[in-house]
Amino acid sequence: MGNLSYRMIYIGGAPAGLLGVDELFNVLFEAGMTPGDENLGEKLIKGVKKHNFVPKPAIKDYQDVLLREYLKYYHARTGGEAPVTRDYGQWEGYPREHIPWFPTVSEELCNGCGKCIEVCPKDVFQPMENGKVMVIEPFLCIVGCCFCKSACDPKAILMPQR
DSSP: OOSOOEEEEEETTEEEEEESHHHHHHHHHHTTOOTTOTTHHHHHHHHHHTTSOOOGGGHHHHHHHHHHHHHHHHHHHHTTOOOOOOOOOEETTEEGGGSOOOOEEOTTTOOOOOHHHHHOTTOOEEEOTTSOEEESOGGGSOTTOOHHHHHOTTOOEEOOOO
């Protein structure tokens, strides 16, 4: 397998550690794949499956997240920026990605008010096209922080128990 990159990505409401995503993105970029290419989602899933298990019921979730991540990667590369692997730091000596503290937004309850985005000091959230909010950077969340949950009137944000 060699030394493959390791990425923690938030998929279907839970973190997933994936091997080889950076290498896959690089291969697809060098092959001229753009985010709008019709079969990009299939190629991403096929590439990820080389080094990772992807449960059948979650393929659509994986594909959606990988398409979003590739879009960010593509924009970074075409904008002249080098792709950056995120370092989320440590919490009490453990890599932040190993600490299960991050918000989960219930799409059914979210009314799109955006209060969570306003109060979050770490840019964990982003508005979606449908006006609701999604978690895009779960591991930027400050362990123990509940500002977003407190600000959410429809109680659409869940946090793990302490």
